[in-house]
Amino acid sequence: MLVIGSLLALLSGVFNAAAAALEKREGMRTGLGRTGFGLLAALARRPAWLLAMALSALAWVGEAASLALAPVPVTATLRNAGRGLLVVGGARWLKERFTVPELVGVILASAGGVITAISVVNSEVPRRLLSNRTQLVVGASCMLAAFLVAALSRWLAGEGRRRQAKGAAVSPGRGKVAGLVMGAAVGVLYAGTGIFTKEVGDRFAVYGLGGLKAVLLSTGTWMMVVMAVWAQSLIQQAFRHANAASVSAVNACLASLGLIGAGFALYGEALPQGPDAVLLVLGICISLGGAALLIASRPADEVGHVPHVEDGALQPGTGG
Numbered sequence: 001m002l003v004i005g006s007l008l009a010l011l012s013g014v015f016n017a018a019a020a021a022l023e024k025r026e027g028m029r030t031g032l033g034r035t036g037f038g039l040l041a042a043l044a045r046r047p048a049w050l051l052a053m054a055l056s057a058l059a060w061v062g063e064a065a066s067l068a069l070a071p072v073p074v075t076a077t078l079r080n081a082g083r084g085l086l087v088v089g090g091a092r093w094l095k096e097r098f099t100v101p102e103l104v105g106v107i108l109a110s111a112g113g114v115i116t117a118i119s120v121v122n123s124e125v126p127r128r129l130l131s132n133r134t135q136l137v138v139g140a141s142c143m144l145a146a147f148l149v150a151a152l153s154r155w156l157a158g159e160g161r162r163r164q165a166k167g168a169a170v171s172p173g174r175g176k177v178a179g180l181v182m183g184a185a186v187g188v189l190y191a192g193t194g195i196f197t198k199e200v201g202d203r204f205a206v207y208g209l210g211g212l213k214a215v216l217l218s219t220g221t222w223m224m225v226v227m228a229v230w231a232q233s234l235i236q237q238a239f240r241h242a243n244a245a246s247v248s249a250v251n252a253c254l255a256s257l258g259l260i261g262a263g264f265a266l267y268g269e270a271l272p273q274g275p276d277a278v279l280l281v282l283g284i285c286i287s288l289g290g291a292a293l294l295i296a297s298r299p300a301d302e303v304g305h306v307p308h309v310e311d312g313a314l315q316p317g318t319g320g
Contacts, residue, residue, distance in 0.1 A: 005070025008062045009078040015059035016079065020248050022052035024239040039236050040229075060197060067194075068127075068201035072263030076194065076256040077113030077283070101293055102246055108290030109249040113256055116283030119276045127202045128267050132219040135199065138266070139223035142192030142258075143230075149185035150234055153178050157241065179241025180250050180294060182234055187251035189231040191258025195266070196224035198259075246294045253291040257284060 026049040030042050043049040059079075066075040098106075130138070156178040199220045204211035215221050238247045263269040272280050 005066045005068075006074055006078055008066040009070065009075040012059040012062035012066060012075075013079040015055045015062065017248070019052040019055040019059065020235075020239075020244050022048055022055070023236065024244040026052070027236045027239050037233055040233050043236065063194070064197045064201040064204075066201075067198040068205040072198065072267065072269060073116055073119070073256075073260045073280075076259040076263075077116045079252075098243065098245070101296075102243070105290045105292075105294035106245050106249045108286050108293065109253050110290075112283045112285070112287030112290060113252075114283070115279055115286060116256075116260065119272050119279035119283060127206055129202055129206065129214075130195075130199060130220065130266060134266070135196065135218065135220035135223065138195055138262075139192055139220065139227065142188055143223075143227060146185045146188040146227075146230070146234075149188060150182060153182035153185060153238075156181060175241045176246075179238045179247060182238035183242065183247035183250040184254055186231050186235045186238060186247075187254025188258065189227045189234070190251055190255035191262070193224045193227050193231070194255055194259040195262050196220035196227075198267075200224075250291050250294055253287045257287065260284075 023043075026043055026046050027039070030039070030046060030049075063075065063079060066079070156174065159174070196218075199218060200215050203214040203218065207214055235247065235251070238251075264271060271277065
């Protein structure tokens with residue numbers, strides 16, 4: 001079961017990476033003056049973006065099945081291995097450019113996830129169904145945290161526009177940081193949807209086909225839908241400020257760590273002991289280090305040339 005669950009997690013990551021590349025390309029081609037749900041409405045009329053949503057749906061099914069078959073940390077980290085494909089796809093297809101620190105940050109964020117997965121490879125798969133009240137608390141907490149982080153991102157982007165309006169020079173790095181912070185807000189939402197995804201998978205694992213009724217009556221199912229739509233709105237904005245691989249690495253790092261923490265705090269997964277505990281801490285530290293390096297690194301545009309800026313958003317082909 002562990003092998004099947006791990007393979008499904010990897011496939012989920014690959015589908016998510018392909019979807020993110022399509023989302024970024026279509027988002028940069030569609031209504032650069034639009035934001036939020038207005039941008040989503042415009043994107044919904046583009047076939048390629050709808051294909052990205054179909055890939056995301058397949059990724060979600062794979063994630064739900066993986067969470068029912070493998071320990072939470074294994075799924076949470078292995079699904080991010082496919083994120084490395086965004087570096088190749090971003091450079092070749094999206095015409096994004098990466099600095100060495102950005103590449104190292106993506107590699108560290110992914111490598112930390114693999115180490116974390118190795119540390120818990122012998123863990124049992126818990127199936128402790130959460131009550132509706134607990135799910136409500138989890139969802140509300142994630143949405144409040146995401147709102148605060150997204151507000152910080154908008155403030156950073158707004159500061160850049162205000163400085164530009166006053167004739168002051170605006171570093172491309174400011175826009176990149178705003179995009180990565182927005183990616184962090186998406187990661188918080190993804191941590192919540194990951195927990196609710198596990199709830200869906202576990203209900204089918206426990207009740208079989210009868211799990212459909214339990215899923216529909218679960219508070220988390222409907223909160224997951226709301227959070228997923230909101231996350232889509234935020235990630236399109238993040239993609240306009242930073243390259244897809246960096247945004248995905250940051251949100252995947254936070255989502256994985258949140259889901260791993262939920263595995264221990266909500267589902268009673270046993271903490272690793274001895275060398276496995278060292279690997280767990282090391283993997284988490286490496287993931288966080290990679291995310292921090294991505295946020296702190298200067299964008300390729302700042303190292304090379306200064307991109308044209310419109311409405312505070314980087315134009316297509318400028319990288320991040």
